Amino acid sequence: MRFATYDDGSIDGRLLVVARSGSRAVDASAIAPNLLAALQHWQACETPLRRLSDDLEAGKAAGAFSFEPARCLAPLPRAPQWCDGSAFLNHGRLMAQALKHAPIPDFDTIPVVYQGASDDFLGPHADIPFVDEDGGIDFEGEFGVVVDQVEMGATPAEAARSIRLVVQLNDWSLRTIAMREVRTGFGFLQSKPSTSFAPVAATPDELGSAWRDERVHMNLLIARNGERVGSANGGEMAFSFAQLVAHCAATRRLKAGTIVGSGTVSNADRAAGSSCLAERRIIEMIEAGEARTPFLKFGDRVEMQARYSDGREGPFGRIDQKVVAAR
Amino acid sequence: MRFATYDDGSIDGRLLVVARSGSRAVDASAIAPNLLAALQHWQACETPLRRLSDDLEAGKAAGAFSFEPARCLAPLPRAPQWCDGSAFLNHGRLMAQALKHAPIPDFDTIPVVYQGASDDFLGPHADIPFVDEDGGIDFEGEFGVVVDQVEMGATPAEAARSIRLVVQLNDWSLRTIAMREVRTGFGFLQSKPSTSFAPVAATPDELGSAWRDERVHMNLLIARNGERVGSANGGEMAFSFAQLVAHCAATRRLKAGTIVGSGTVSNADRAAGSSCLAERRIIEMIEAGEARTPFLKFGDRVEMQARYSDGREGPFGRIDQKVVAAR
Numbered sequence: 001m002r003f004a005t006y007d008d009g010s011i012d013g014r015l016l017v018v019a020r021s022g023s024r025a026v027d028a029s030a031i032a033p034n035l036l037a038a039l040q041h042w043q044a045c046e047t048p049l050r051r052l053s054d055d056l057e058a059g060k061a062a063g064a065f066s067f068e069p070a071r072c073l074a075p076l077p078r079a080p081q082w083c084d085g086s087a088f089l090n091h092g093r094l095m096a097q098a099l100k101h102a103p104i105p106d107f108d109t110i111p112v113v114y115q116g117a118s119d120d121f122l123g124p125h126a127d128i129p130f131v132d133e134d135g136g137i138d139f140e141g142e143f144g145v146v147v148d149q150v151e152m153g154a155t156p157a158e159a160a161r162s163i164r165l166v167v168q169l170n171d172w173s174l175r176t177i178a179m180r181e182v183r184t185g186f187g188f189l190q191s192k193p194s195t196s197f198a199p200v201a202a203t204p205d206e207l208g209s210a211w212r213d214e215r216v217h218m219n220l221l222i223a224r225n226g227e228r229v230g231s232a233n234g235g236e237m238a239f240s241f242a243q244l245v246a247h248c249a250a251t252r253r254l255k256a257g258t259i260v261g262s263g264t265v266s267n268a269d270r271a272a273g274s275s276c277l278a279e280r281r282i283i284e285m286i287e288a289g290e291a292r293t294p295f296l297k298f299g300d301r302v303e304m305q306a307r308y309s310d311g312r313e314g315p316f317g318r319i320d321q322k323v324v325a326a327r
Numbered sequence: 328m329r330f331a332t333y334d335d336g337s338i339d340g341r342l343l344v345v346a347r348s349g350s351r352a353v354d355a356s357a358i359a360p361n362l363l364a365a366l367q368h369w370q371a372c373e374t375p376l377r378r379l380s381d382d383l384e385a386g387k388a389a390g391a392f393s394f395e396p397a398r399c400l401a402p403l404p405r406a407p408q409w410c411d412g413s414a415f416l417n418h419g420r421l422m423a424q425a426l427k428h429a430p431i432p433d434f435d436t437i438p439v440v441y442q443g444a445s446d447d448f449l450g451p452h453a454d455i456p457f458v459d460e461d462g463g464i465d466f467e468g469e470f471g472v473v474v475d476q477v478e479m480g481a482t483p484a485e486a487a488r489s490i491r492l493v494v495q496l497n498d499w500s501l502r503t504i505a506m507r508e509v510r511t512g513f514g515f516l517q518s519k520p521s522t523s524f525a526p527v528a529a530t531p532d533e534l535g536s537a538w539r540d541e542r543v544h545m546n547l548l549i550a551r552n553g554e555r556v557g558s559a560n561g562g563e564m565a566f567s568f569a570q571l572v573a574h575c576a577a578t579r580r581l582k583a584g585t586i587v588g589s590g591t592v593s594n595a596d597r598a599a600g601s602s603c604l605a606e607r608r609i610i611e612m613i614e615a616g617e618a619r620t621p622f623l624k625f626g627d628r629v630e631m632q633a634r635y636s637d638g639r640e641g642p643f644g645r646i647d648q649k650v651v652a653a654r
Contacts, residue, residue, distance in 0.1 A: 080405070080446030083516065104511045114513040115442045119407030119582050131480040131578065152653045153458040174578060184431045186441040187514015189410065190578045251458065251501060251517045255446050326479050 136175030230273030463502030557600025
């Protein structure tokens with residue numbers, strides 16, 4: 001099943017089921033008013049939602065309409081928690097150099113995950129506002145999972161069974177501020193503005209064989225102002241989503257709808273490019289002695305889309321956002 | 328006005344207005360179903376809530392009943408964000424020694440604030456579960472404020488005007504895990520289980536002159552198994568709540584209901600004691616060469632209550648929780 005959320009003026013938006021073609025959708029709010037409610041009542045909602053999805057695919061869903069991603073909020077405009085990992089070791093090691101901090105202890109064996117704000121996620125075509133251009137404005141292309149409730153101390157196997165949806169996202173970052181915040185040990189706060197999401201959240205079965213080992217084996221194509229920045233593959237995570245979820249639930253229960261992110265998708269193969277500018281800049285530093293790629297400015301446009309290894313479009317749709325001045 | 332939240336089976340609970348005596352309350356759900364909704368619609372709700380509060384004080388509120396703090400959830404069982412500062416420099420400097428990390432750069436001039444989970448706050452008498460006793464279980468006595476929406480880039484003066492409520496809380500911590508997490512730079516996640524709150528959230532005017540300079544000038548009495556640990560005063564914050572809120576809103580808007588915490592209340596005067604065990608332990612290390620106070624074990628009880636400088640009880644009521652084994 002594929003879900004999206006239209007803006008109806010409410011905090012959580014209105015639930016849609018989207019067809020595999022990506023061109024049709026149907027209002028599902030008679031089953032659950034919004035995606036958060038569907039996740040909170042998954043046992044009751046799953047079967048009727050799947051029936052509605054089947055009807056939509058068969059062209060039999062009453063009231064189906066043309067799907068407009070530009071009208072979408074994030075699939076979950078708010079979530080109970082947003083916990084974002086750094087599971088691509090290639091990215092983490094390059095970022096330690098970029099942010100000039102000491103290598104993280106046990107980075108290969110214990111996941112690092114930061115707690116992000118989860119109350120104000122942006123939709124795929126929403127302008128992303130910044131108060132100025134000085135903070136080192138950067139994108140971070142990622143995959144994520146949305147879980148059902150998870151008990152405190154859940155094992156990775158239990159965590160794997162809790163995964164309900166897969167999402168694609170841009171975890172906007174302010175690198176100049178991050179460099180200061182990482183030194184405090186208190187994590188990222190000012191350096192993490194609202195995270196943005198591709199329009200469609202998909203159940204793992206929608207990804208076919210591209211979902212295995214609790215990883216998204218798809219390429220994340222990223223362009224800045226139309227120019228390719230990267231197409232790294234999500235399969236290279238050192239920790240699976242099951243391991244990341246279990247890490248987050250080690251000392252607390254997770255509520256249904258919690259989102260856990262992969263961290264910036266990154267491959268050891270440099271031909272894959274990068275999923276953020278900071279990584280590209282540090283590679284330029286290493287290879288050519290200076291960072292030539294500037295951070296983002298007002299008016300810059302960032303596009304992200306996941307593709308299967310054979311080039312077909314993934315289920316999540318496209319993020320296409322413009323950086324703008326706040327107010 | 329003073330508010331509390333009874334458990335009615337819903338995520339956000341049911342809104343009560345509580346009398347200044349602390350012994351009577353009245354259901355306010357005809358005005359707003361819960362405290363989060365009241366904050367989201369403060370312009371519309373403030374006057375009728377104040378009228379209901381006045382009626383309750385005058386003994387004229389229909390349906391008033393005996394207030395039972397043991398039935399309370401946290402005033403906000405979930406909030407859009409939970410951002411917790413470390414505004415008591417005495418605490419921060421001692422904790423740098425306790426967690427064995429380098430002094431935080433610009434600690435005196437730029438607030439440090441971590442992003443906490445805000446989806447699962449515990450009530451004042453809820454047992455607090457841990458999977459084991461090995462993590463260095465500790466409490467942290469704090470004050471906090473609940474804000475209306477705050478625009479990105481708000482000044483401290485604008486932030487001050489957004490403060491709607493004052494709360495008292497226990498930011499439970501796992502010190503052994505914190506020592507590892509602070510080194511990653513990614514902040515606290517596993518080291519921060521659910522935060523617990525005293526039953527009553529009060530508008531700043533309820534505190535009288537104890538609310539000034541956007542600080543809570545009250546003593547926070549803390550006992551472990553009935554034995555005093557500290558009674559530090561909240562007035563010694565190096566950064567006001569207005570400054571902390573502005574810090575949190577520097578690069579993002581805050582939604583109504585966001586909670587910003589002071590960090591562990593701490594005074595340079597050692598006679599005040601401590602508001603957490605880690606601070607007490609590092610003082611023991613400094614003064615006597617070894618930490619004698621153990622961290623918490625299953626069955627230990629933690630009580631917290633704010634008092635005015637003349638000894639009168641503060642408006643927040645009492646936290647009284649027991650540490651238990653999860654599941």
